[in-house]
Amino acid sequence: MAHSKTELLKKMSVNPWFATLPLAERKAMLAVAVVQPLAVGESVYRKGDVSGGFYGVLSGLLRVSATGEDGREGILSVLEPGNWFGETTLLDGQTRPHDVTAMQEGEVLVITAADFKRLMRRLGFAHGMTTLLCARVRGLYGLIEDTMLRSTRMRVARRLITLAKGDMTMAAQTRQGVQVSHEELAMMLGVTRQTLAKELKYFVREGALALGYGHIDFLDTALLRHEAALD
Amino acid sequence: MAHSKTELLKKMSVNPWFATLPLAERKAMLAVAVVQPLAVGESVYRKGDVSGGFYGVLSGLLRVSATGEDGREGILSVLEPGNWFGETTLLDGQTRPHDVTAMQEGEVLVITAADFKRLMRRLGFAHGMTTLLCARVRGLYGLIEDTMLRSTRMRVARRLITLAKGDMTMAAQTRQGVQVSHEELAMMLGVTRQTLAKELKYFVREGALALGYGHIDFLDTALLRHEAALD
Known part of the structure; x- marks a missing residue:
């Protein structure tokens, strides 16, 4: 599908990070970005890769996932429209730290490594990279804190709320539910499906959640936020 | 204690991130940095603070620690000489994401928020901030992967090796031991002291570690790396 630059600018500006970049930087990015279609299950890059661009x-x-030595897979985050990713390897020259795979058919914008390097000569773009990385650092600290300091129940509530905010996209509004399977949610929390099922059942019984096939609806966001200790 | 700029430059360049910054950027940083003494237990900043500088x-x-709603404390990382920290709040204007406290008497270099802002007008310094943040992102992804995908035994081995490398300082060489109490190590792993004791006992029995008061020595680093699946 062909997209005009104006349309791309509008579409990508749903993301708060991109929306608050100076317009000149957003335009400079889109001027060199190329649309690439993705099939379901298609890999954008794999852990250890050195190639590829900024997406x-x-x-x-x-x-965004990682696989352990025993084949166990963990989902680190989910990227929805508006998200940019892949800057780390382009900035530090090390290998890709994880796998990124399409869960649905879709399209990504690709900025090549050479164009990214040229963009990094712009102070405004380099500043933008620091705020993008800060958002990642804060999101990752939050996940680590949750695993260190919080009960499974609290972690389930917090992960659902974070997902409803577009995961690490920092969306302005919390949606009233999330598109996620129980298996995926368990992989995000690093717990078994049995452990997760027990906690979800609790939230259903309390009237906070309704479980669907591939989606979880929030019936009482206030209660969920209370369980997440986010009040 | 008074320090000459030459001495500071040499001391701080033990850190690989700082050492690979262009000399002009390192000198620009040290030109505005002021030495501040720290007493044992003194707080540099607390979660939620908006003030302070780059250190x-x-x-x-x-x-670097965080406290849960129930008072449980988790250690996110340990900062040793050469490390710089505190950039996130200065870059994104949000509050401090965790507490930083002195575990020993020491000294930090302080760059005020106003000086940091001026340094960020330099492209070389802004680039430096992106690579510092990339190192944090990689370190944090590693910790999350460990909690999601790996056994407690493997996590103990990996955390000890990371600590021996100067935690997230990316030191070039792995030391032959770490200065850490069992309580601190348990707080880093988010496990109980009992769980940790069981795993440490295993490593002692296998001849990989020797336990001392406030320190753990590596007797067989190859074996430890093997248990950590780092071979």
Whole structure:
């Protein structure tokens, strides 16, 4: 599908990070970005890769994941439209730290490594990279704190609320539910499906959640926020 | 204690991130940095603070920690001489994401928020901030992967090796031991002291570790790396 630059600018500005970048930087990025279609299950890059560029999600949903030595897979985050990713390897020259895979058919914007390097000569863009990385650092600290300091029940509530905010996209509004399977949610929390099922059942019994196939609806967001200790 | 700029430059360049910054950027930083002494237990900043600057550890040891709703404390990382920290709040204008406290008497270099803002007008310094943040992002992804995908035994081995490398300071060489109490190590892993004791006993029995008061020595680093699946 062909997209005009104006349309791309509008579409990508749903993301608060991108929306608050100076317009000149957003335009400079989109001027060199190329649209690439993604099939379901298609890999954008794999852990250990050195190639590839900087990406923006135009449509679809991508999974950031890692696999342990025993084959166990963990989902680190979910990338929805508006998200940009892949800057770390371009900035520090080390290998890709994880896998990124399309969970749905979609499209990404690709900025090549060479164009990214040219963009980094712009002070405004370099500043933008620091705020993007700060958002990642804060999101990751939050996840680590949750695993260190909080009960499974509290972690389930917090992960659902974070997902409803567009995961690490820092969306302005919390949606009233999330598109996620129980298996995916368990993989995000690093717990078994049995452990997760027990906690979800509790939230259903309390009237906070309704479980659907591939989605979880929030019936009482205030209660969920209370369980998450976010009040 | 008075320090000459040459001495500071040499001392701080033990840190690989700082050492690989262009000399002009390192000199620009040190030109505005002021030495501040720290007493044991003194707080540099607390979660939620908006004030303060960008800091470099000149001597001593600092703890980056967070406290849960129930008072449980988790240690996110340990900062040793050469480390710089505190950039996130200065870059994104949000509050401090955790507590930083002196574990020993020491000294930090302080760059005020106003001076930091001026440094950020330099492209080389802004680039430096992106690589510092990339190192944090990689370190944090590693910790999350460990909690999601790996056994407690493997996590103990990996955390000890990371600590021996100067935690997130990316030191070039792995030391032959770490200065850490069992309580601190348990707080880093988010496990009980009992769980940790069981795993440490295993490593002692296998001849990989020797336990001392406030320190753990590596007797067989190859074996420890093997248990950590780092071979």
